[in-house]
Amino acid sequence: MSLPDPQLADLITAIHQTPRMVVLEFAGAGAQALAWLHSIGGSSRTILEAVDHYAAASLIEAVGFSPERFTSAEVARGLATRAYIRAGQLAPEGTPVAGIGCTATIATDRLKWGDHRCCVTACDERGLATVSLTLTKGARTRQQEEELVSLLIVRAVASTCGLENLPPLPLLPGEQLREAFQPTDLLVRLLAGDMAWVAVLPDGREVVGETWPGLALLSGAFNPLHDGHRLLARVAGDLLGQEVYFELPLINADKAPISPQEARRRTAQFAGYAPVILTRLPLFSQKAQIFPHSVFILGVDTVERLVQPRFYHNSPAEMLASFQTIRAAGCRFLVAGRVRDGRFITLKDVPLPESVRDLFDEIPEDRFRVDISSTQLRERGRAAER
Secondary structure, three states: OOOOOHHHHHHHHHHHOOOOEEEEEEEOOOHHHHHHHHHOOOHHHOEEEEEEOOOHHHHHHHHOOOOOOOOOHHHHHHHHHHHHHHHHHHOOOOOOEEEEEEEEEOOOOOOOOOOEEEEEEEEOOOEEEEEEEEEOOOOOOHHHHHHHHHHHHHHHHHHHOOOOOOOOOOOOOOOOOEEEEEEOOHHHHHHOOOOOEEEEOOOOOEEEOOOOOOOEEEEOOOOOOOHHHHHHHHHHHHHHOOOEEEEEEOOOOOOOOOOHHHHHHHHHOOOOOOOEEEEOOOOHHHHHHHOOOOEEEEEHHHHHHHOOHHHHOOOHHHHHHHHHHHHHOOOEEEEEOEEEOOEEEOHHHOOOOHHHHHHEEEOOOOOOOOOOOHHHHHHHHHHHHO
16 A cells, blocks of 8 residues: 655645545545545544445446446546435534545556546535546556546545645646536435425425424325325315425335435426425424424324334333424324225224324314325336336
């Protein structure tokens, strides 16, 4: 492992003294950057995780598509975005984070017909800053090319930390660094933990904020959005005398997190129809603090999960404390029944603790009953495709 020169060592020391924490994702080159960052004490204050996507299948899985060119700004941005979201999941709450994505093709032990090049992107709450470089082929050893790519990565980390006086790049005549910037997508910032919610209006406009009181929120996975959801929103809106907003939690207490691509697909279902609020709030006690004095509209099957201590670290006391948080925020629940095994299950079939029963109201069966679920619709769709 080559050690960083004094100027680079000073820069890495300065990086470790900032609060920014990062996830690195690289393909083709860049491992030296990680070694340099770890070679200076304090790297645990900076590095959250690093992933080397060396196999093509690994890189495709990471960015979510099969690129025409693996070494491209598009792929670097995809890796950086994924790394940024991951950093938000790993870092302590309130910590500034960044994701660094690098993809490169450099000298190897066989003849390469194409250019030697690299793309490095830094993604943080401000945007995605990408640098691209085509190297003069045959002018450097593999190790020298690796070190140049790694220097670009360390410079990208330093930039997200707000540091200046970056080490110069040892570029050769005719080599030119190309730079590009684009603002960070609000959905990506949401997934990274920069905000609690993003509302997407029917016309596509996006709204953000801190709290939003007094809503009627119909929470669900909406995979897919179907007529049952629409009918429930209409009936609940009539009963409550207000517009119903759909809520799509990207993090769920008992399901895998939703990816950015999947979140966009599901959000598109509401275009021209209704507002949808995307959140990273898996618990209703969390929703209550962001949306105080609101009514949460849900199915009876969700209520059954709400009163299971296993979702509260198997602690009945923690479960009751969660409901107390909901009560203190002035929130309550409006519950729709559901058919199960040929029988219509209602709120009366759920063993609610007496101390929380007053938080729940029920939609009468004669106002709302739908005998099909999203799961059944997905199964029908898969059967039709066969």
